[in-house]
Amino acid sequence: MTTLANARPGQRRSLWSRIRSGEAHLVLFFLLPASIGLVAFYLWPAIRGAYLSFTDYNVLSDPTPVGLANYQRLLGDDLFWNSLGVTAVYVVINIGVQTIVAVLLALLLHRATSSTLVRGIALMPYFVANVVVALVWYFMLDYQVGIVNQMLTWLGIDPVAFFGDPELAVPTIAMINVWRHAGYTALLVFAGLQAINPSVYEAADLDGAGERAKFFRITLPLLRPILAMVLVITVTGSFQVFDTVSVTTNGGPVNATRVIYLYIYNLAFGQLDFGYASAISVVLFLLLAGVAFLQIKLLRSNQTDLD
Incomplete structure (x- = not known):
C-alpha cells in the first residue's frame, strides 16, 4: 500500500485529493458520535470542574470565586x-x-x-x-x-x-x-x-x-x-x-x-x-x-x- 510518506509527488496529490473528496467525510462521520460524547461527558465537565475548584459553589447559588482557598483547605x-x-x-x-x-x-x-x-x-x-x-x-x-x-x-x-x-x-x-x-x-x-x-x-x-x-x-x-x-x-x-x-x-x-x-x-x-x-x-x-x-x-x- 502506498503511503503519504513514500509516495511520489503525483501519487501524493492523488492521495490527498481522495482524502479531500470522500474519505475525510467518511472518517469524520464515524468520529463524530464519539467526539460529541468526549466533549459533552469528559472535556466540558473537566473544564467546568477545574473552574469550580476555584469557587465556593453549592448548586443553590452562583459560584463565588475564592482563589486558592479550596486547595489551602x-x-x-x-x-x-x-x-x-x-x-x-x-x-x-x-x-x-x-x-x-x-x-x-x-x-x-x-x-x-x-x-x-x-x-x-x-x-x-x-x-x-x-x-x-x-x-x-x-x-x-x-x-x-x-x-x-x-x-x-x-x-x-x-x-x-x-x-x-x-x-x-x-x-x-x-x-x-x-x-x-x-x-x-x-x-x-x-x-x-x-x-x-x-x-x-x-x-x-x-x-x-x-x-x-x-x-x-x-x-x-x-x-x-x-x-x-x-x-x-x-x-x-x-x-x-x-x-x-x-x-x-x-x-x-x-x-x-x-x-x-x-x-x-x-x-x-x-x-x-x-x-x-x-x-x-x-x-x-x-x-x-x-x-x-x-x-x-x-x-x-x-x-x-x-x-
Whole structure:
C-alpha cells in the first residue's frame, strides 16, 4: 500500500485529493458520535470542574470565586489524607494480587486449553455489574448468615467480620474486585502471550532452558509493553473504586474504607460543597496523570528487554 510518506509527488496529490473528496467525510462521520460524547461527558465537565475548584459553589447559588482557598483547605484536611491513604492501600493490595492472578490465569489459558468456552467462563465475572458483585459478596460474607462464615463455623472456626473489622475491610473489598477484574486483565495478558513467536521458546528448549528460566527470561521481558499498559489501566481504575465500597461499607467502620471517590461524592452530593469536591478531583486527576507517566517511563512500555 502506498503511503503519504513514500509516495511520489503525483501519487501524493492523488492521495490527498481522495482524502479531500470522500474519505475525510467518511472518517469524520464515524468520529463524530464519539467526539460529541468526549466533549459533552469528559472535556466540558473537566473544564467546568477545574473552574469550580476555584469557587465556593453549592448548586443553590452562583459560584463565588475564592482563589486558592479550596486547595489551602485541602492541605489541612485530615479526612482527605485519610481517604487518600485508604485508597493507596486498596490500590496496592488490588493491583498486586490482581496482576499475579491474571498472569497465572493467562498462562493457564494459553497452555492448558484452547477452548473458547473455558476462556469465556474466565471472563464472565467481568460482565457482571460491580453493584451486583458487591451485593452478592456482601451477603456471602455476612457475619451472621453469610455462607462463608457458616462454612467456617462448620470447620470449628469463629465467624469473621470481613466488613466490620477495620483491618479486614479494605483487603476484603480488594479481593472482591480482584475476583471480578482478574479475568479481563488475564485476557489482555493472554493477547500478549499469543503475540510471542513460538520459535523463541523452541530455541530456549534447544538450549536446555527450564520452565522457570523461560518465564523470567523470555515471557516476562516480551510481555513488558502489555504489562505496562495493564498496570496503567488497572492502577487508574483502582483509584476510581466507589460502588463496591458504597454498597458494602459506605466508608466504615470509622472511615476505614472511606476511599477518595466516596469522600468526593459525600462532599458534593451530601454536603453540597461542589467547589471543594472539585478541587480534590483536580488534585486526584493530576496525581493519576503523574502516576501513569511514571509507570510508562519506569516500565519502558515502548520496548522489551530483548530489544
